[in-house]
Amino acid sequence: MVSNQDGNIDLTQFNIDDQMYVPMVIKTKTTGFRRAFAQIEQMRMDAEFARRFAGEEFQRAVAAGNPVAPIVPAPPPQPTTSRATRRLSTPAECTICQEVPVDPRGCRECLNIIGCKECCLNWAKQSAQPSCPLCRYKWNRSKPGLLMVQTIQCRLRARNMQRALPPQ
Incomplete structure (x- = not known):
């Protein structure tokens, strides 16, 4: 190399x-x-x-006079997460281009950060049936269900505050 x-x-x-x-x-x-x-x-x-x-x-x-080296059995396989799962758990990367998101956007439905605005728009334009790449919520091709990160953070805070309130 x-x-x-x-x-x-x-x-x-x-x-x-x-x-x-x-x-x-x-x-x-x-x-x-x-x-x-x-x-x-x-x-x-x-x-x-x-x-x-x-x-x-x-x-x-x-x-040492031992012509055959001892065979050591391999350890049992350990459960691992898939590459896709690891990608989703890293909010500092765009889920489409895997780079640091430029003007990041998230899904209006699942409120997860997807990645770069341009990547999300291209994803919606090029998909046969545009949807969130994370939750698969259906999007409108001309206006995908994207929100700015600040809006998502506000909605998540509101959701968490609502959950913290005692039931009436």
Whole structure:
């Protein structure tokens, strides 16, 4: 993997855990791609370290007269959240472009912050049936159900105050 003169990243062909990754160019003008590149680079370095460490362990076992290194079973799989769920739980990212939202907007129905105003408008224009990408509430294509963040915060405060009042 090499950064070229344009500031883009060229990924050369490499293996991670016996899976082949093919060459491609990634535009690095956004922080999302920089973060993805850092994660890929970390995976590559981790895989290389694991290969080297496994080789050294095997050499030590052979030198000690034990030609077969002990097999350690893999730990049981841990429950993980999906990438989409992690994205939704990070309010500092647009759920559409995964960047810091520019002029953020949210859904009128679910009151969740969706992301950039432009991303939300493009989402509504390009969708066959425009809806909130989070709750799927149906939107009008010409005027999607978007609210500014301040309006959403006011509505959430009002909702919370109403819930805090004792029933009459």
